[in-house]
Amino acid sequence: MQLTKSKNIASALAMASCSLIGTAQAEDNKADDWKVDAAIMYYGENERVQAVEGIANVQKAFGDTSTLDMKLVVDALTGASASGAVPQGTVQTFTRPSGQGQYQVEAGKTPLDDTFHDTRVQLSGNWTEKLSPVWTVSGGLYGSKEFDYLSMGANAALERSFNKDNTTLALSGSYSHDQIDPVGGTPVALSAMVLRGNYASDDAYWQAFNATRDGNSETKDTADILLGVTQVLNANWLMQVNYGLSSVSGYMTDPYKLVSVVDSEGIALEQLYESRPDSRLKHSGYLLFKGALDSAVMDVSYRFTTDDWGISSHTLETHYRHYFNEGFYGQLHLRYYQQSEADFYTPYLQQGAPLPEFASADYRIGKMNAYTVGLKFGHRLPGGHELSYRIEYYQQNPDNPGVELLNGFNGYDLFPDVKAIVAQVSYSF
Template structure:
C-alpha cells in the first residue's frame, strides 16, 4: 500500500528499464528487486484500463491486473494478467490508386473494395489476447538477488510461451548494481487462411467459382509456422548522489523462424504507377537486434525529472533513436491529496529496413525479400501528453493518463512513377491514448 506518492525510490524506477526489456515485470516488481528491507506480507494490486484509438484505423482496449506479495524473508511473488481486444482497419501494404481496388480477405472467404485515392485498409482486423506473466524474486545472499518467471500469451491465431531469469549484484554499499538477464520465447502462428507463399500473387476473381478453393490453396505453404526469440540484457545502475541516479543497459536479441507478416502485401505497378498485381510480402527468417540504453533520474526538492535515450540497430539495417522524458510535479492537496501531474514527451526516429519498398515495378526481377509494411519503413513519431495522480481511500493511488501520438512515415528515396504522384503513399497515423490506473 502506497503512503506517499511524492517519495519515489528512484533506483527502483530505473530498474523498470531492465525488467521491461525482458517483458517480465512492472514497477511493483522492479521495486522489489532492488529493495532488501522486509515489507508488509499482504498483497498489493495495481489495476489499469487503457484505450488506444487510431483515426479511421485500429482501436484497442486493454485491462491489466498486477498482484504482488512480499513474504517475510523478502521473497516476492508477482503475477500479472492482461486482456486486450483489437478491432478496426489495418493497412495491408498496397499503394493507393486513382481507381477502385479489390482485394481478397486473408481467409480467402470474400473480397473487399477500396475507394479511389484511399489507402488500402483491411477492415477485418480483430483479435482478443489473454496474457499471464509470473515472476518469483528472492535474495540469494546479502548483495545478490535472483528472479525467474514465465510468460503465456494466447490470441486467436497466435500462441507465445516464454521463460526468463535475472540476477542482480549490489556493491559499493549498494550504490552500484550490476544485473544480467536472459529470456527465451517460443511463438506459434496459425493465421486464418494459412501461411502465404512468399511473393506469391494474391488470388483475385470470382470467389464463388468451383476452382477458387483449390487455386487459393496453391498460394499457401501450410497452416502454421513458428519463431523463437532469445534475449540477453546487461545492466548497470549507479547512485550518483542523494538526488541523482543513472542506469545503462545493453541488450542483444536473436529471432529465428517465421518473421513475415502473413497479412501484408505489396503492389506491383507499371511505369505509369498503375497496379498490375499484388504479392504477399517476404522477410528474412532471422533477425539480430542490439541496443544501448541510458536513463537518468534527478530528484529536485519536490519534483522528479526522468530522461532516457535508446539507440537500436539490427541486421535488417534498421536503426532507431528514442528520447523519452517525464517530469513529475507535485500539485499539493488543493488538487487532491498529495496529487501530482507528469508531462510526457517521447520522440522516435527510425530508418528503413534494407528490403523495405513501398511497391515493386512490373518487369523487374523479384527480390528475395520485400515488404511495404510502414512499420519497418523510414519514419518519425512523437508522443505528447500528461498523467495526473492522487491518493484516495487511505493511501490508494488513482491516476489518469492522456496522450496524443503521431507517426509520420517518409519516403526512403524511392521514385514515384505516374499516378503515384497524385496519391498519398506515406499517410500519417494519429492516435489518442487514455489510461486509468488504480493501485491498492
C-alpha cells in the same frame, strides 16, 4: 492481426529504471504484503485500429526476501490496418485472408484491411528472491494467446550490488517460442493474391487460392540477453546503462501484408504477399538518468538500436512528475522516435524488374519518425490507495526512404501519418 509482443526482459528494465521509488514501495510492502494495480486503457487510431486493454498486476511479499508478481492482460482489438498495397485512381478489390469473401477500397484511399479484430489474453508470473544482502535472483514464465498467435516464454535475472548498494550489476535473459496460425493458412512468399472474379467456378478459384498457401502453422524463437549497470550518483540522482542482444529465428513475415506490383504509370497489376528474412539479430544500448528535485521526480533516457535488417533507431524520452502536495501529482511525458528503413522495404515493386528474395511495404519497418505527448494525474487516497489517469497523443510519420515515385502517384499519399489517442485509468491498492 499481429501486435508486437512484449518480452519479459523489458519488464526487468522497467523495474530497474524505477529504483528511486523501489525503496518506498518496499516499505509499503512490509506494512501490507499485498499490492494490486489495475488499469483499463483505450488506444484509438484515426479511422484505423481501436483497442481496449484491461490490466491487473498483483504483488505478494513473503517476508523481507521473497516477492511474487503476477500479471493478467486482456486486449480486444478491432478496426482496419494498412495492408501495404498502394492507392489507386479506381476502386480496388481485395480477397480477405481466409479466402472467403472480398472487400473494396475507394479510389484514392490507402488500402486498409478491415478484418483486423482479435482478443488477446496474456498471463505472466515472476518470483524474486533476495539470497543475501548483495545477491538477488528472479525467474518467471509468460504466456499469450490470440486467435492466430500463441507465445510462451521464460525469463531469469541475477543482480549483484556493490559499493554499499550504490552500484548494481544485472544480467537477465529470456526465451520465447511463438506459434503463428494465419487465417486461411500461411501465404507463399511473394505469391499473387487471387480474386474470385477471375475464375469461372468456385472449384477453380479455391484451387488457385490453395496454391498460394504453404501449410497452416509457422514458428518463431526469440532469445534475449540484457546486461545493465545502475549507479547512484548522489543523494538525488542515479544513472543506468544497459546493453541488449536479441536473436530471432523463424517466421517473421506478416501473413496479412501485401506489396503492389505496378506498371510505369503506377497502375497496380497484382498484389503479392510480402516476404521477410527468417532471422534477425538486434543490438541495443540504453542510457537513463533519474533524479529527485525539490518537489518533483524526473527521468531522461536515450535508446539506440540496430539490426541486420538495416533498421537503426533513436529514442529520446522524458517524464517529469510534479507533486503539488502529498496527495496529488501531475506528470508530463514526451517521447521522440526515429528509425531508418529495412533493407528490403519498398513502397511497391515495378513490372519487369527482377523479383527480390525479400520485400515488404509495411510502414512499420520503413523510414519514419514518431512522437508522443502525454499528461498523467494521480491522487493519493485514504489507506495508501492511488487513483491515476493519463491521456496521450501519438503521431507516427512514415517517410519516403528515397524512392523516386512514379508520376502516376502524384496526388496520392503513399506514406500517410498515423495518429492515435491513448487514455488510461489506473487504481492501486
